[in-house]
Amino acid sequence: MTPAEKLLFVDLETTGANAANDRITEIGIVTVDPDGRIDRWSSFVNPGMRIPPFIQQLTGIDDAMVEYAPSFSSLADELSMRLSGGLFIAHNARFDYGFLHHAFARAGHLLTSEALCTVKLSRKLYPEEKKHNLDILIARHALIPSARHRALADADLLWQLWCRLHAVLPVEQIASAIHALRHVPKIEPVTPPIAPDGKSAIH
Incomplete structure (x- = not known):
């Protein structure tokens, strides 16, 4: 299946659930270009804080695995390029998008991508089903996890889900659902870092 636009399947691991106070520990991105080329990228991120047990x-x-990993700020330029010009797709997308939004803001960047939540997409396509967490979808659609709760492995599961949905449902039905659900998430503003000249450092 060749997508009509660049697709960015994204997953994060973090130190907790609060995007303002917790930090990212791992990022995984599966990029699928309109020509069908697939690129898989991941990195540990030093969160600058302890990871709770x-x-x-x-x-x-664990802490040892991220001790010598790059900080988010050192990855921000590359990540900004990787996430530009594509549809940001994540499971419970507001979580991943919110963490990246805050992390980018602290690094002086803006995140303005359109996003699509695969939880909401599954609910719209399968309204008769009550549960749509990733473990349920793995079983329901016979997805093959290489690991769980690891960023690239979970991002790859979303690409598998995407392919599975397109294999069993009419493309028009999926396209209609995507059109209805995709949007630029509204995340609470982040206080931007201040440059030495006194101006906002966000660009």
Whole structure:
């Protein structure tokens, strides 16, 4: 299946659930270009804080694994380029988008991509089903996880889901649902960093 636009399947691992106070520990992106080319990219991120034991147990990512990883600010320019010009797709997209929005703002960047939430997409396409978490969708659509709660593995599951949906449902039905759901998320403003000249450093 060749998409009509660049698709960006994104997943993050973080130190917690609060985008303002917690930090990103891992980023995974599966990029699918309109010509069908697929690029998989991931990186650990040094969060600058301890990873709580519960999160370490959930993700398998501990403090030692991120100790020498790049900071988000050092990855921001590359990430901004990777996320430009494509549809941002994530499971519970507001979570991932919100974390990236805050992280980019702290690094002096803006995130303005259109986003699509695969939870909402699944609900719209399968309204008779009550549950749409990723583990349920893995079982429902016979997806093949290489791991769980790891950024690139979970991003790849979303690409698998995308392909599976297009294999079993009319393309017009999927396109209509995507059109209805895609939007630029409204995230609470972040206080921008101030440059030495006293002006906002966001660009």
